[in-house]
Amino acid sequence: MFTERIKFFLAGENNFIRDYIQHFFKGYNFGYLKDNGRRGGTKGDSALVAWNDANIPGRMVNRYTGNGTLTFDLKPLQLRISGAYTWSRSRGNDFLRNIFNLERLPVTDLTQFFISAKGTYFISAKTFLEASISFLDYRNKSYEPAFGDNVLAYDDSLQVVRAYGERFKYVSRYVGPPPYDFYGFAFYRPGTLFAGYSKFQQGYWGGNVALTSQVEKHEIKLGASYQRWTVRHYGIGTGGLFRAFHTLPDSARSESYLYKLLGSYVNNYGFDRFGRKVDSGEDGPRHPYFFSAYIQDKIEFSDLIINAGLRYDYLYLDAWRLKDPNAPRADLTTRKLLDLEKGKPRAYLQPRLGFSFPVTDRTVFHLQYGIFVQPPALTSLYAGLSYYPGSVYLPSIELIPDPLAFDPDPVKTTQYEIGFSQQFTDFAAFDITGFYKDVRNQLQVSTVPITSGPYAGLKYAVYTNGDFENVYGLEFTLRIRRVNRIQAQINYTLQDARGTNSFANGAWAAVGITQITPTLTVPLSYNQTHRGTINIDYRFGKGEGGPLFERFGVNLLITFNSGHPYTLATGGIAQQDADDGGILNDGDPRNRTPLEPINASRTPWVWNVDLRVDKTISIGPVNFNFYVYVQNLFNTKNVINVYYRTGNAYDDGFLTNPDLSGTFVNQFGPMYVELYKAINLENRQHQWRFNGVLQDLFGSPRQLRAGVRVEL
Numbered sequence: 248m249f250t251e252r253i254k255f256f257l258a259g260e261n262n263f264i265r266d267y268i269q270h271f272f273k274g275y276n277f278g279y280l281k282d283n284g285r286r287g288g289t290k291g292d293s294a295l296v297a298w299n300d301a302n303i304p305g306r307m308v309n310r311y312t313g314n315g316t317l318t319f320d321l322k323p324l325q326l327r328i329s330g331a332y333t334w335s336r337s338r339g340n341d342f343l344r345n346i347f348n349l350e351r352l353p354v355t356d357l358t359q360f361f362i363s364a365k366g367t368y369f370i371s372a373k374t375f376l377e378a379s380i381s382f383l384d385y386r387n388k389s390y391e392p393a394f395g396d397n398v399l400a401y402d403d404s405l406q407v408v409r410a411y412g413e414r415f416k417y418v419s420r421y422v423g424p425p426p427y428d429f430y431g432f433a434f435y436r437p438g439t440l441f442a443g444y445s446k447f448q449q450g451y452w453g454g455n456v457a458l459t460s461q462v463e464k465h466e467i468k469l470g471a472s473y474q475r476w477t478v479r480h481y482g483i484g485t486g487g488l489f490r491a492f493h494t495l496p497d498s499a500r501s502e503s504y505l506y507k508l509l510g511s512y513v514n515n516y517g518f519d520r521f522g523r524k525v526d527s528g529e530d531g532p533r534h535p536y537f538f539s540a541y542i543q544d545k546i547e548f549s550d551l552i553i554n555a556g557l558r559y560d561y562l563y564l565d566a567w568r569l570k571d572p573n574a575p576r577a578d579l580t581t582r583k584l585l586d587l588e589k590g591k592p593r594a595y596l597q598p599r600l601g602f603s604f605p606v607t608d609r610t611v612f613h614l615q616y617g618i619f620v621q622p623p624a625l626t627s628l629y630a631g632l633s634y635y636p637g638s639v640y641l642p643s644i645e646l647i648p649d650p651l652a653f654d655p656d657p658v659k660t661t662q663y664e665i666g667f668s669q670q671f672t673d674f675a676a677f678d679i680t681g682f683y684k685d686v687r688n689q690l691q692v693s694t695v696p697i698t699s700g701p702y703a704g705l706k707y708a709v710y711t712n713g714d715f716e717n718v719y720g721l722e723f724t725l726r727i728r729r730v731n732r733i734q735a736q737i738n739y740t741l742q743d744a745r746g747t748n749s750f751a752n753g754a755w756a757a758v759g760i761t762q763i764t765p766t767l768t769v770p771l772s773y774n775q776t777h778r779g780t781i782n783i784d785y786r787f788g789k790g791e792g793g794p795l796f797e798r799f800g801v802n803l804l805i806t807f808n809s810g811h812p813y814t815l816a817t818g819g820i821a822q823q824d825a826d827d828g829g830i831l832n833d834g835d836p837r838n839r840t841p842l843e844p845i846n847a848s849r850t851p852w853v854w855n856v857d858l859r860v861d862k863t864i865s866i867g868p869v870n871f872n873f874y875v876y877v878q879n880l881f882n883t884k885n886v887i888n889v890y891y892r893t894g895n896a897y898d899d900g901f902l903t904n905p906d907l908s909g910t911f912v913n914q915f916g917p918m919y920v921e922l923y924k925a926i927n928l929e930n931r932q933h934q935w936r937f938n939g940v941l942q943d944l945f946g947s948p949r950q951l952r953a954g955v956r957v958e959l
Contacts, residue, residue: 257315266302267337268940269947271884274300275925280429280918287418287425288436296429298346305340305349323369330362338392341940343932344426344826348435350411353442355389373461384450391442398483398522402440411438430915431825432922445482448517451475466545475536478625479517479524515631529583533565533629535622543599554601560620563592566628568654574700575707583632590654595620609670613680616664620657623690627652627710627751650752652690652710661685666722674728681721689714690751691765692758708755713764716746716771732791734784744774749846755836770812770846777809777852798863803856810850815842816891825911825919828901828927831891832937839891848894853885853946872956877949885946890934896944899928 276297284290298304314331335357345352363381370376391401393410400406404417415438416424424436435441457470513520517532525531543556567587569575576585597620603613630651666680691714694706720742727735747765748754749772754765786800816839820829831839861874892900901908902923911919927933931944 252320254318254320255316257313259313260311262308262310262312264308266306267308268306268341269950270302270940270943271945271948272301272303273925273929274298275929277429277918277922277925280427282427282429285428285431286433288427292427294347294427294429294434296434298343303340303343304346305338305352308335308337310335325367327365327367328363329365331360333357333359341935343926343930344432344434345441346434347427348437348439348441350437351391351393351439351441353389354392355387358384358386360384374459376456376458378454378456380452380454382450382452384448386446386448388446389442390444391440396444396522398444401442401444402485407438414438430919430922431911432919432926433824433826440485443482443484444522446480446518446522447482448477448479450477464547466547468543468545469541471538471540473536473538475534477517478533478535478629480629480631481513481515481518481522483513513631513633515633516629520631520633529632533625535565535625536563537561537622551602551604554599554615556599558597558599560595560597561592562595562620562622562657564590564622564625564628564654566590566652566654567632572653572695572709573698575697575702576700581633587632593657595657595659606667610667612665612667614665615662617662619660619662621660622657623652623655623710627690628655650692650708650710655690655710656688656712658689659687661687674730675726677723677725679721679723682719684716684718686716686718686746688712689716689746689748691748692752692755693764694758708758710751714747714751716744717768718742718744729784729786732785732787734786736782737779739777739779741777742774743776744771745769746771749773769844772812772846775808775811777807779807781805800861802859802861804859806853806855806857808853810852810886812846813848813850813889813894814845814891815848815894816840817842820907825915826923826926827933827936828899828923829892829904829907830899830901830927830933830937833939833942850889851886853887855883855885855946856880868959870958872958874954874956876952878952879947879949882949883946884948886944887946888934888938888942888944890944897928899933902928 274297278295278297279293280296282288282290282292282294310333312331312333315329317328319326337355337357338352339355340346340349340352361381361383363379365377365379368376390396394400394406397406400410402421402423404415404420404423407415407417416436417438418425423440424438426433426435426439451474453472453474455470455472457468459466459468515522516530517525519525519530538561539558541556541558543554546553546555566589568590569584570586570588574586577583578585597618599615599617601613601615603611605611628651661684663683664680666678668676668678670676690710690712692708693711693713694708697703697705697707720740723737723739723741725735725737727733745768747768753772758764781804783803784800785802787796787798789798791797792799816831818829818831818838818840820827821838823829855878857876857878858880859874859876861872863870863872865871886896889896890899902912902920905912934942934944
């Protein structure tokens with residue numbers, strides 16, 4: 248029957264998480280503290296400074312996902328249609344200083360839609376043709392919860408009163424409530440504006456076609472693929488909102504004047520400066536496209552298998568570049584960089600070659616070689632034309648932590664592998680593979696001298712191709728098939744990664760101060776010399792273990808890795824405030840003085856154990872899998888990052904050094920010390936603020952999940 252040729256699959260999920268980033272976090276209660284007025288608030292105002300264990304209030308994410316496939320078997324044609332959709336809304340709060348103002352935490356909405364159709368046509372028993380088309384649409388928008396797209400209302404006290412009532416005390420119409428200051432620590436008063444406004448959209452149309460045919464000892468495959476992307480972005484921060492909109496009298500707020508003023512603060516492409524969608528012109532979206540074609544041949548001899556191929560890539564990044572990098576010009580009236588042109592496409596041929604041959608019936612050697620290219624992160628290439636002067640700081644050249652790249656070349660990787668597989672019993676085998684990667688053309692910060700024009704004699708910062716890295720190592724895998732209900736797998740990787748910089752902006756301070764681009768290789772900060780997993784699964788099958796243990800299983804996953812490199816350093820407190828302490832942060836290394844060669848030290852080893860226990864029960868045609876899953880079973884407080892001053896995760900070296908902290912301790916007294924220990928040392932608030940919440944000092948605490956999975 249025709250219906251027997253149709254199959255479908257549908258799945259849906261709703262996932263609500265109150266605290267979507269799990270941290271070791273300790274609650275405190277300091278009672279009611281009084282504002283000292285140092286930050287402009289009313290002296291003597293008080294608030295209850297207290298929070299609970301486990302999580303910072305305010306964080307949440309609510310996500311709905313669905314996916315499905317529909318398959319038609321219309322021999323000799325097979326057609327498969329697949330789709331997936333995700334919608335989520337989240338509110339983020341990473342800082343204790345926000346706990347009095349949870350109502351105005353920014354909201355982020357995300358949607359992602361993907362659909363594809365793939366057809367396979369069997370021309371003969373040894374030849375078939377595959378073709379597919381696909382579409383992706385991804386959208387992300389962050390905004391103030393009461394006003395959404397109405398950016399002009401964000402910090403207008405009249406609008407805020409209508410939305411939230413009169414409980415927020417603004418200093419003036421466009422100046423929000425000043426923060427509390429409790430013994431040197433800032434906490435934002437209710438009504439403070441947290442949210443800027445940003446929206447990001449990207450998507451593509453794409454297609455693939457491939458022909459595969461078996462001709463005697465050759466399996467030949469020819470194919471091609473194409474993707475054309477559309478990328479849009481609009482963003483303005485809270486500082487830009489205030490300066491662009493609220494420093495002007497109402498009479499001066501003409502659209503033409505705001506258009507000019509916004510050029511200093513808005514990063515837009517695919518939208519105009521007011522956030523309206525546009526499809527063409529200098530503010531139009533970016534349309535990178537990628538085309539590839541390839542041929543590969545799998546040749547099978549009695550004692551040798553050869554995989555040989557050649558791939559052609561044609562990449563167009565749709566990025567701007569300066570016509571003369573040594574003579575840039577900017578129109579300060581319209582706030583746009585001049586003399587720009589679109590970059591050129593690039594074409595590459597990449598050979599791939601692999602061999603595998605048996606030595607015995609249980610031993611197989613394998614070798615592989617290949618060259619791969621990929622574009623750099625598009626976020627490093629794209630900005631609105633009005634934002635380029637802000638990025639290169641024309642005509643005032645300064646230190647730029649995150650500049651832009653003007654139409655760079657793609658990143659090129661050359662990779663080698665050699666190894667062998669050995670089956671040493673009927674149920675156990677291992678594989679050892681040595682590998683080497685040479686990665687070139689990575690982005691790095693560099694300076695360009697201006698030799699002519701109105702800014703002659705100055706320099707500006709850009710991302711250019713230049714950084715490289717070398718990675719070599721050994722991978723070991725041991726697989727044990729299920730024997731007496733036990734199945735196991737062990738993976739271990741030994742590697743060394745070295746290069747000129749760990750990140751594209753890793754040397755921006757050195758480049759900005761000395762104009763010297765690093766060329767020496769150093770250990771990369773994300774390298775882990777030792778990394779491995781041990782997975783053990785004990786399981787009863789159908790008809791085993793009696794009613795209690797039938798289809799019952801226990802899975803134990805042990806993961807371990809050595810630490811990553813870092814550099815011990817010292818330095819002053821620069822312009823940091825009392826609640827920041829003297830933390831040496833990743834974002835601004837200008838104040839750091841290294842005490843050793845770069846990345847000469849290592850963080851501690853990390854060990855983790857996860858446990859899953861489950862049992863499956865069948866009721867009619869439906870299977871119910873009941874499970875309990877415990878991550879970090881022993882609640883181990885793994886150290887994954889450290890403070891640069893001390894080399895540990897518990898002491899940042901501030902309070903213990905009177906030369907750094909003495910002024911603040913004398914000014915604010917013993918309560919300052921207690922707050923500093925609770926907020927910064929116990930709960931790492933200064934670390935999160937400067938280095939990011941994902942760069943926490945400790946891994947995730949124990950998490951317990953229980954549920955049931957239903958299968959038809």
